[in-house]
Amino acid sequence: xxxxxxxxxxxxxxxxxxxxxxxxxxxxxxxxxxxxxxxxxxxxxxxxxxxxxxxxxxxxxxxxxxxxxxxxxxxxxxxxxxxxxxxxxxxxxxxxxxxxxxxxxxxxxxxxxxxxxxxxxxxxxxxxxxxxxxxxxxxxxxxxxxxxxxxxxxxxxxxxxxxxxxxxxxxxxxxxxxxxxxxxxxxxxxxxxxxxxxxxxxxxxxxxxxxxxxxxxxxxxxxxxxxxxxxxxxxxxxxxxxxxxxxxxxxxxxxxxxxxxxxxxxxxxxxxxxxxxxxxxxxxxxxxxxxxxxxxxxxxxxxxxxxxxxxxxxxxxxxxxxxxxxxxxxxxxxxxxxxxxxxxxxxxxxxxxxxxxxxxxxxxxxxxxxxxxxxxxxxxxxxxxxxxxxxxxxxxxxxxxxxxxxxxxxx
Numbered sequence: 001x002x003x004x005x006x007x008x009x010x011x012x013x014x015x016x017x018x019x020x021x022x023x024x025x026x027x028x029x030x031x032x033x034x035x036x037x038x039x040x041x042x043x044x045x046x047x048x049x050x051x052x053x054x055x056x057x058x059x060x061x062x063x064x065x066x067x068x069x070x071x072x073x074x075x076x077x078x079x080x081x082x083x084x085x086x087x088x089x090x091x092x093x094x095x096x097x098x099x100x101x102x103x104x105x106x107x108x109x110x111x112x113x114x115x116x117x118x119x120x121x122x123x124x125x126x127x128x129x130x131x132x133x134x135x136x137x138x139x140x141x142x143x144x145x146x147x148x149x150x151x152x153x154x155x156x157x158x159x160x161x162x163x164x165x166x167x168x169x170x171x172x173x174x175x176x177x178x179x180x181x182x183x184x185x186x187x188x189x190x191x192x193x194x195x196x197x198x199x200x201x202x203x204x205x206x207x208x209x210x211x212x213x214x215x216x217x218x219x220x221x222x223x224x225x226x227x228x229x230x231x232x233x234x235x236x237x238x239x240x241x242x243x244x245x246x247x248x249x250x251x252x253x254x255x256x257x258x259x260x261x262x263x264x265x266x267x268x269x270x271x272x273x274x275x276x277x278x279x280x281x282x283x284x285x286x287x288x289x290x291x292x293x294x295x296x297x298x299x300x301x302x303x304x305x306x307x308x309x310x311x312x313x314x315x316x317x318x319x320x321x322x323x324x325x326x327x328x329x330x331x332x333x334x335x336x337x338x339x340x341x342x343x344x345x346x347x348x349x350x351x352x353x354x355x356x357x358x359x360x361x362x363x364x365x366x367x368x369x370x371x372x373x374x375x376x377x378x379x380x381x382x383x384x385x386x387x388x389x390x391x392x393x394x395x396x397x398x399x400x401x402x403x404x405x406x407x408x409x410x411x
Contacts, residue, residue, distance in 0.1 A: 030092075033085045039410060040078040046292050047071050049320075063388060065213070065303045066294050068206040075199040082192045089185040096178040103171040110164050213304055224308050234342055234358075235313050241347070242354065242399050245334055263398045264352040274351020277329055284328040284408045285374055287357055287393045291319035293411060294390070297403040313401045314356065314394025315411070321389050323380045325357050327371040328408065336363055343381045358392035 047070070213220055246264055253265035266274060295316040302308040329350050337345040344360045348371060361381035371377060382389040395402045405411040 030085065030088055033081055033088065037078065037081045037085065040074055040081060043074050043292050044071070044078065046290060047074070063386060064209055065206070068202055068209065069303045070292070070294055072199065072202050072206060075195055075202065079192055079195055079199065082188050082195070086185055086188045086192070089181050089188070093178060093181050093185065096174050096181065099174055100171060100178065103167055103174065107164065107167050107171065110167065210304075217305060221305050221308060224302055224305065228308075228310065232311070234339065237339060238337070238345070238347075238356065239399055241335055241337065242396070245349075246398060262400075264349075266351055270351045272351075273330065274353060277331075277350040277353050280329065281407050282409065285326065286317070286408055286411065287326055287328055287355075288317060288319045288323045288380065288391055289326070290323065291317040291391070293405070294318045297394075297401075297405060313396075314358075314392055315404050317391045317393060319380055319389050319391060321382045321387070323389055323391070324376045325360060325378045325380055325391060326374045327377050328355055328373065330372050331355070331370075333365045333367050333369040333371060333377075335367055336365070344378070346377050348377075352397060354396050354398075356392075356394045356396070358394075359390055 047067070246262070250265045253267075264270070293315050295310065295312055297312055297315055299309050299311045302310050325346070327348055329348075331348040331350040333346065334349040334354065335347045337347065339345075343358070344363050346357045346360060346363060346365065348355050348357075357377065359381045360378040363378040365371060365377045380389050380391045393404055395404050395407055
């Protein structure tokens with residue numbers, strides 16, 4: 001009787017499952033990296049487009065430094081992501097090369113076994129020999145066993161032939177996949193070289209600009225402090241208005257406790273709205289259709305003088321001239337703020353959450369208006385002297401600000 005090949009099949013199955021899991025995890029990681037690479041490439045295109053639109057305008061050195069630092073950061077991230085892709089492809093290529101070697105070795109053994117079986121089968125092909133083999137049995141039980149052996153031997157031949165065919169197809173597919181991976185890696189490396197050249201050029205321009213700025217660093221430091229004071233003044237006024245809105249809401253609800261001064265008293269409908277807002281965290285649309293973040297949320301070193309810090313309660317988004325401002329979620333216009341020497345600000349309430357849209361030139365809504373997701377509420381102001389179109393956007397729960405990047409999709 002032929003020996004059972006069940007243990008071999010189990011090992012083969014486990015090996016296949018392990019390889020499948022490995023390949024799937026590698027493939028998923030590659031897809032994730034490719035998606036991120038395309039996002040960064042798109043952001044670089046946005047930066048280039050906005051730069052081209054505003055190249056006729058004389059930008060401030062501070063703005064130029066921020067532009068350079070942002071593009072350098074994006075280019076640096078693109079290089080890192082592309083390198084990760086290339087390294088992952090190298091592992092895939094090495095894996096497939098080992099797989100090809102193993103498949104060739106397996107095929108060599110399978111073909112040798114198959115050839116030996118065919119020779120043996122040919123020698124015993126004579127029908128009379130088979131009949132004599134059965135008739136020479138000592139009893140019926142032995143004859144039956146010999147008949148089963150002959151059947152198993154024939155089945156094994158067929159199975160071996162199918163295995164060889166399947167292994168050959170797998171080898172061809174792996175070879176084809178290997179060639180594609182090698183070509184993809186070649187393209188990624190070539191692209192990375194070009195990105196590296198662009199990065200070096202941007203860094204050189206950034207360094208030259210910083211040299212000229214450092215000659216008058218004290219003047220710039222004074223301007224930076226003044227701008228931060230102006231921003232703090234605006235934030236303090238916004239904070240005061242939010243507190244007034246909370247107090248008004250709580251008074252209407254008959255809630256006058258000390259703890260209630262920090263949060264809105266919500267109706268049943270407003271609680272649902274707030275819950276829906278939270279449920280969409282990380283999925284909110286951008287407040288402008290096109291743009292990129294030039295200043296992130298939180299306290300951070302100033303790009304010109306690291307000894308100074310910028311405190312940002314939201315994000316600043318560079319966009320195109322005439323860009324429309326959109327509500328990021330359903331809500332109600334809580335206030336349209338107009339301060340001296342400050343462009344209009346729209347505040348929209350989403351239950352106990354607020355979104356603020358600063359530096360508008362035109363406002364299309366008024367206090368009390370109900371707005372829906374992506375509804376246009378105004379236009380971003382464009383500075384005529386330097387061509388900058390910057391929207392400041394922030395999110396808060398009551399008086400506590402939150403990072404918009406955690407709320408807006410891929411910000």
